[in-house]
Amino acid sequence: MSSARRVLAVVTVGTLGWSAGCAAASHAPDHPKRHKVVYHLNEGGVDRAKAVLVNIENHVHVVGWNSIEALELVVHGPALRTFLARDIDPDVRGKLETLMAGGLKLGACQITMARQKIDFKDLIQGVTAVPSGVVRVMELQEAGYAYVKP
Numbered sequence: 001m002s003s004a005r006r007v008l009a010v011v012t013v014g015t016l017g018w019s020a021g022c023a024a025a026s027h028a029p030d031h032p033k034r035h036k037v038v039y040h041l042n043e044g045g046v047d048r049a050k051a052v053l054v055n056i057e058n059h060v061h062v063v064g065w066n067s068i069e070a071l072e073l074v075v076h077g078p079a080l081r082t083f084l085a086r087d088i089d090p091d092v093r094g095k096l097e098t099l100m101a102g103g104l105k106l107g108a109c110q111i112t113m114a115r116q117k118i119d120f121k122d123l124i125q126g127v128t129a130v131p132s133g134v135v136r137v138m139e140l141q142e143a144g145y146a147y148v149k150p
Helices: 003-024 046-063 077-083 090-102 110-115 133-142
Strands: 035-041 068-075 105-109 127-130 146-148
Touching: 035 046, 035 133, 046 068, 046 077, 046 090, 068 077, 068 133, 077 090, 077 105, 077 110, 090 105, 105 110, 105 133, 110 127, 127 133, 133 146
Parallel strands: 035 068, 035 146, 068 105, 105 127
Antiparallel strands: none
């Protein structure tokens, strides 16, 4: 093997090892990165809401609240009906209340509320109204939030 090829091989292997180590350690105690994340939910149904909330729970479990600068779930479209206080599934309510107590913000689309004739007071406590769900997601992405659509 020529000396140029040996150098290239060493540099390639070293770079791959370095990048893999950095990616794996982004939430490690010795690398206290603070994450900003937006989860996006627009599909209706209790099972879909539970699945997204479990994803968020897992996220928090792995990186820890101390590594989260901001965490928001933006809900619009058919998904919003899942969060009506009078009809909310007990498991969804429990997961959501626990996550919100930790710091999760829940943004509800005002356009969806108007189109579906949902009054803000009919949603569960702690919800924040946002003018548009998709615009909120866009704004958060522009502010450096990682986008997750489970």
